[in-house]
Structure formats: C-alpha cells, structure tokens
Amino acid sequence: PAAVYLRLYSGTLRLRDTVALAGREKLKITEMRIPSKGEIVRTDTAYQGEIVILPSDSVRLNDVLGDQTRLPRKRWREDPLPMLRTTIAPKTAAQRERLLDALTQLADTDPLLRCEVDSITHEIILSFLGRVQLEVVSALLSEKYKLETVVKEPSVIYMERPLKAASHTIHIEVPPNPFWASIGLSVTPLSLGSGVQYESRVSLGYLNQSFQNAVRDGIRYGLEQGLFGWNVTDCKICFEYGLYYSPVSTPADFRSLAPIVLEQALKESGTQLLEPYLSFILYAPQEYLSRAYHDAPKYCATIETAQVKKDEVVFTGEIPARCIQAYRTDLAFYTNGRSVCLTELKGYQAAVGQPVI
Known part of the structure; x- marks a missing residue:
C-alpha cells in the first residue's frame, strides 16, 4: 500500500481504531508511524497536532478521516496555489533527465506540486504547499526512484x-x-x-x-x-x-x-507585492499568554482571539507564511515543546517588511 500522510487536527488515533473515511467507507488502522527526532517510528497512539503516516490505497488527496466538523475551519479551497518554491538538482548531472521524469510523474499525481525548468538559468524549480510535502517528495525520489538530490532552502511565492x-x-x-x-x-x-x-x-x-x-x-x-x-x-x-x-x-x-x-x-x-498568509490555531501553556502577545509583532503575526481552557490558552490569528518556521521554533523553545501550532493557508495579502526578491 501507498504511504499516506495525515494531520491529526482533533482527538486521538489508536492502533486498531476504525474511522470513517470521507463518508465513503470505514478504515481500520492496522499500522501507524510518526516523525520523531528526525526519524520515522512506529507508534500505537497519535495525538492532536501530529503528522501520522498510514499504509493505505483507499485514502485520496484532501480526504477527511473522522468527523469533518471538528476541523479547525473549512478547507481553504479545493485547489490551493503552492506558496513555497525551491530549486532541486541531482547530485550527478547525468541523472538530470531521470530527475525530470520522476518529478513529472509525481506532479501528475499531486495537484499541489508543480515542476518547471527556468528558461534562463535552466534550474529545476519546484513549487509546493508546505515543507512536509517537500520532505515527502525528497523521500520518494530517494526510495522509489533511487535519486539523490540537492535542494535549496525554500522561499515563499509572492504575487x-x-x-x-x-x-x-x-x-x-x-x-x-x-x-x-x-x-x-x-x-x-x-x-x-x-x-x-x-x-x-x-x-x-x-x-x-x-x-x-x-x-x-x-x-x-x-x-x-x-x-x-x-x-x-x-x-x-x-x-x-x-x-x-x-x-x-x-x-x-x-x-x-x-x-x-x-x-x-x-x-x-505600479504594482504592490502580495505574500501568502496563514491562519493559525495555537495551543500553549497558560503562562505563555503575555509572551504570545509580546512575540507576535516580531513575526508580523496578529493574534485575533485568546481563550483560556483549564491550564491551556488557545490563540487564533494570522501570520505571513515566511515567518511561520521561526515562530514555531521559538514556540517550541519557550514552551519546552508543550505548544501545538496548526496552520492553514488563508490567502494573499499585501506584503510587509522586506521580502526576498
């Protein structure tokens, strides 16, 4: 079976659970893996906010497992635009044609992945929705196509x-x-x-x-x-x-x-630059309440609501896509790994700060 990557927005998923799959059928969980400390490991239980890897041939792109009403918000839209891009090259020049063929095959099966060759520099450019997607593509190129690649740090796609x-x-x-x-x-x-x-x-x-x-x-x-x-x-x-x-x-x-x-x-x-924005839901320890408001402007983020539930505070807001990686890193540091930040593409808004052109 194919490896399917899922994000767990709500609840807990356990081995041998049976969950509804997109209203079509029931899916029994027979095996689960999660990323942990740089490795993919087996697990019996997955919790809210985690990325879960399941073996399945019946799950399709954008399928919802379980109760759709418990998603943080409706999916952005059926065919979102890629918001990140990078250049990718084979470690040996002789494998360039094989790499292009492999990327074409992957793009044909994933509407959120786009591949093109720059007409001036002749670099291979990948456009995609998120970093997890890039990690999946890199893993498939290595494991399925036996291709070793060099990938540059992704940058956001402006408009x-x-x-x-x-x-x-x-x-x-x-x-x-x-x-x-x-x-x-x-x-x-x-x-x-x-x-x-x-x-x-x-x-x-x-x-x-x-x-x-x-x-x-x-x-x-x-x-x-x-x-x-x-x-x-x-x-x-x-x-x-x-x-x-x-x-x-x-x-x-x-x-x-x-x-x-x-x-x-x-x-x-004249034109104005637009950049992709993410809406986020942040779950953090209650003592992080004041720091969250203090840190937000540093990452061009806006906190729209804050709600205290027992010892936890739940924030909602928006943040430029280019800032989310640094924001998550700081969150993990200051909360000792006790925070969960869920994001979803909101759309394009006027760019702030100094974008990389």
Missing part, C-alpha cells in the same frame, strides 16, 4: 497586484514597434482574491477570433512576470484597441506585442 488604473497603446509602424500590429490595453486593480478578469472591447467583426486569441495568449504570458518578476493577479485587463494591416499582419504579431504593451501598462500602474 503582484496593480496599484491603480492605467493604459498603454503601441501603434503599428511607429518605432521601435517591430510587429505588424497595434494594441491598446487597460489595467484596473480588483479586490484581493479576485483573480484575473479579461475583456475584449475590439469587435470580432473587425479583428477575427484567431487574432483575438493571440492577444489573450500574449496577455496570459505577460501576466506570468510582473515588475518584480512574480505572477500578476487581482486585476482586470481590457483589450481596448487593435489595428492590423491586411495581408501582412498575422496572429503571431499580436501574440508577441501583447505582453510588451501589458508591461508598459503595469509600469504606469
């Missing part, structure tokens, strides 16, 4: 959002435009989380569908790299003006010119 409405037009036969096309685009910022919207205000009666599709393809390509080099989101792009010369103009002219026009429109608009 960009236009600051204000702007437009730009590049005209045909006006240097330095080398293409047989004229394109005018407008950019309008939308609220956070809106994504990208597109509208063509150029009539199909004038510019036929193949040219229209070429403009949209060029815009889609241009949105992959904003002013800081990150994907552009939360905006509306309008194709305002188009001109072609028959018979010399081709869709390729429009496809090539569109990202150049978009770049100029974004320069006039």
Whole structure:
C-alpha cells in the first residue's frame, strides 16, 4: 500500500481504531508511524497536532478521516496555489533527465506540486504547499526512484497586484514597434482574491477570433512576470484597441506585442507585492499568554482571539507564511515543546517588511 500522510487536527488515533473515511467507507488502522527526532517510528497512539503516516490505497488527496466538523475551519479551497518554491538538482548531472521524469510523474499525481525548468538559468524549480510535502517528495525520489538530490532552502511565492488604473497603446509602424500590429490595453486593480478578469472591447467583426486569441495568449504570458518578476493577479485587463494591416499582419504579431504593451501598462500602474498568509490555531501553556502577545509583532503575526481552557490558552490569528518556521521554533523553545501550532493557508495579502526578491 501507498504511504499516506495525515494531520491529526482533533482527538486521538489508536492502533486498531476504525474511522470513517470521507463518508465513503470505514478504515481500520492496522499500522501507524510518526516523525520523531528526525526519524520515522512506529507508534500505537497519535495525538492532536501530529503528522501520522498510514499504509493505505483507499485514502485520496484532501480526504477527511473522522468527523469533518471538528476541523479547525473549512478547507481553504479545493485547489490551493503552492506558496513555497525551491530549486532541486541531482547530485550527478547525468541523472538530470531521470530527475525530470520522476518529478513529472509525481506532479501528475499531486495537484499541489508543480515542476518547471527556468528558461534562463535552466534550474529545476519546484513549487509546493508546505515543507512536509517537500520532505515527502525528497523521500520518494530517494526510495522509489533511487535519486539523490540537492535542494535549496525554500522561499515563499509572492504575487503582484496593480496599484491603480492605467493604459498603454503601441501603434503599428511607429518605432521601435517591430510587429505588424497595434494594441491598446487597460489595467484596473480588483479586490484581493479576485483573480484575473479579461475583456475584449475590439469587435470580432473587425479583428477575427484567431487574432483575438493571440492577444489573450500574449496577455496570459505577460501576466506570468510582473515588475518584480512574480505572477500578476487581482486585476482586470481590457483589450481596448487593435489595428492590423491586411495581408501582412498575422496572429503571431499580436501574440508577441501583447505582453510588451501589458508591461508598459503595469509600469504606469505600479504594482504592490502580495505574500501568502496563514491562519493559525495555537495551543500553549497558560503562562505563555503575555509572551504570545509580546512575540507576535516580531513575526508580523496578529493574534485575533485568546481563550483560556483549564491550564491551556488557545490563540487564533494570522501570520505571513515566511515567518511561520521561526515562530514555531521559538514556540517550541519557550514552551519546552508543550505548544501545538496548526496552520492553514488563508490567502494573499499585501506584503510587509522586506521580502526576498
């Protein structure tokens, strides 16, 4: 059976327990392992906050075991975007093609894992949701594919959002435009989380569908790299003006010119950096109450609620994804390992501090 990694949000899981699996069937726990002191060890009992490894061929990605109402909150959404990325390389150059094939196979089975080759540096770039996922990928490459790899420290994936409405037009036969096309685009910022919207205000009666599709393809390509080099989101792009010369103009002219026009429109608009934020639930000893409020600003975290239950205090709040690893390390130190911090991707918000570009 395949190894399945689960997070235990609530309750206790014991060997030989039978739990409901996503409302489809019952799953009997016949074997459990947990990470402990850098190793994967067998256990008879797993507790809230732990990562549990089960052998199973019936559990699928995003399945919920047990009572779904006891999750800390609804799952962020069905297809969350990766929020971390890193570069990965084989220890020997001769294994590069094998590594690319293996990563392609893994990405095909995991919608939260993306693999691409940088067109300039030719580095292999992995995008993923969390550090545990990267550890699983590294273990599979070693154990299943017999590949030893070098992985750099992950960094968060930023995004960009236009600051204000702007437009730009590049005209045909006006240097330095080398293409047989004229394109005018407008950019309008939308609220956070809106994504990208597109509208063509150029009539199909004038510019036929193949040219229209070429403009949209060029815009889609241009949105992959904003002013800081990150994907552009939360905006509306309008194709305002188009001109072609028959018979010399081709869709390729429009496809090539569109990202150049978009770049100029974004320069006039300016962009703000967005970074991924996590919502968290923190369980800690009651004596940590005052320190939690004191430490939060150091990690750009915001504590929204605090509730005392017996000798334990439960905090909820939000924190930039880039700060969570250091925050967890400090929590473990100051509470002598008695804290549990559960996180979930909340979405993208305006970046604070000095991001790594």
